[in-house]
Amino acid sequence: MDLLPIASNSSFPICSNGPLDHRDENLELVPLQPHNNPSSSSRTTTTATEAAAEAMTAWGVIFDTVVKGLTMAVHLKEEEKDVEMGTVELRAEMEKMKGEMGELKGRVERLEGRVATVDAENSALREVVNGLQTRFGGPLPSRRVDGVRRRSHVSHPHDD
Secondary structure (H helix, E strand, O other): OOOOOOOOOOOEEOOEEOOOOOOOOOOOOOOOOOOOOOOOOOOOOOHHHHHHHHHHHHHHHHHHHHHHHHHHHHHHHHHHHEEEEEEEEHHHHHHHHHHHHHHHHHHHHHHHHHHHHHHHHHHHHHHHHHHHHHHOOOOOOOOEOOOOOOOOOOOOOOOO
């Protein structure tokens, strides 16, 4: 089946039996020119103004498509900047948190050092108490001296 495209009012060529299908492997497109366009004899010739208007319409579609594409590209670039700024802000926040974590680790290490010091002091005091108990043959007397109980540093209303 040998088909030649014929001119149409749309920007897509049409065959005599319908629109061209790019999936049809047997179809061979032939450029539209007056000498090979079978419908050119039945068509009225177009004026230069009509041809220019038709060309301008095609260029208008191309121009609109390009403008839309550029607008989308600008929009995406702005979105990319927003995402990048968000990333920069997140990085700054992470760095701040890393600094705070470093400070907290330092405080924990200092507290661990103080706990170790207190543990060492308690151990030394236990050794002294154990040595005194061994020396005096039993438990040390309570905090009572002369039958009067000494107040501890924490006041309790029922201690007396």
